[in-house]
Amino acid sequence: MPQRHLREAAADAARQTAPRGLGLDSEMVRRRMVQRLQREGLADERVLQALSTVQRHEFVDSALAIQAYEDTSLPIGHGQTISKPSVVGRMISILFGGANAGQQGRLGRVMEIGTGCGYQAAVLAELSKHVVSIERLRPLHEKAQMNLAAVRTPAQIRLVYGDGRLGYSAGAPFDSIIAAAGGEDLPPAWLAQLAPGGRLVAPMVAPGGRGQILVVVDHVLEAGVGRFVRTEHEAVLFVPLKSGVS
Ligand code: SAH
Numbered sequence: 001m002p003q004r005h006l007r008e009a010a011a012d013a014a015r016q017t018a019p020r021g022l023g024l025d026s027e028m029v030r031r032r033m034v035q036r037l038q039r040e041g042l043a044d045e046r047v048l049q050a051l052s053t054v055q056r057h058e059f060v061d062s063a064l065a066i067q068a069y070e071d072t073s074l075p076i077g078h079g080q081t082i083s084k085p086s087v088v089g090r091m092i093s094i095l096f097g098g099a100n101a102g103q104q105g106r107l108g109r110v111m112e113i114g115t116g117c118g119y120q121a122a123v124l125a126e127l128s129k130h131v132v133s134i135e136r137l138r139p140l141h142e143k144a145q146m147n148l149a150a151v152r153t154p155a156q157i158r159l160v161y162g163d164g165r166l167g168y169s170a171g172a173p174f175d176s177i178i179a180a181a182g183g184e185d186l187p188p189a190w191l192a193q194l195a196p197g198g199r200l201v202a203p204m205v206a207p208g209g210r211g212q213i214l215v216v217v218d219h220v221l222e223a224g225v226g227r228f229v230r231t232e233h234e235a236v237l238f239v240p241l242k243s244g245v246s
Pocket of ligand 1: 117239
């Protein structure tokens with residue numbers, strides 16, 4: 001029928017017009033990104049689900065939105081970057097290996113150091129009870145506030161402007177602590193604010209000062225006595241963990 005053909009042609013044309021931003025297509029593009037991460041070894045279904053839910057393109061400048069679903073870090077201004085999805089996925093999967101997270105099947109109370117644009121905080125909020133995220137650069141803290149106000153997250157996110165090396169004692173103890181910037185040492189406040197059964201994952205300057213590695217610390221409680229068990233993992237590349245605010 002000519003009329004049906006016309007309708008089909010119109011529908012085809014509509015599909016072929018240039019996408020407005022990423023708009024309606026973003027779900028599909030995101031699903032493809034997640035499938036790629038899965039092929040590359042990211043296995044935790046909960047993490048894959050969270051990565052396919054959070055709209056990463058909403059956290060970068062519109063000029064970069066087209067690259068938002070590539071597995072790459074991108075500039076977010078002020079010399080900082082949004083983390084690579086594979087690294088966000090890897091670190092959050094490691095957190096799920098913590099005793100409390102393992103038991104609950106959720107990340108519990110989470111502290112993130114280095115909010116940046118707020119992307120990882122939004123992913124964490126899909127998987128936890130409460131997220132505190134600290135940023136030392138005021139313009140980025142404010143950018144994250146705007147970005148996160150525009151998305152709906154199941155868990156509450158508290159954004160804190162301050163030096164993340166000090167942690168956030170008012171919200172402690174945390175079941176999961178994750179740093180998005182790497183320093184020479186692990187700030188004592190992070191260990192002090194890690195709940196028994198909690199796990200911390202952070203990039204750290206490698207011994208000898210060459211490059212960074214991922215470090216994991218578990219707060220183990222045995223017969224009422226707590227101790228910290230530290231393991232070292234693969235090489236990573238993060239922006240430096242700095243002191244003070246700016
Ligand atoms: N979590 C972000 C990544 C941000 S990059 C994402 O979702 O992609 C790391 C951030 O850590 C930068 O914004 C940097 O300013 C911040 N940072 C570095 N040292 C810090 C500190 N001591 N306290 C809080 N934030 C810090």
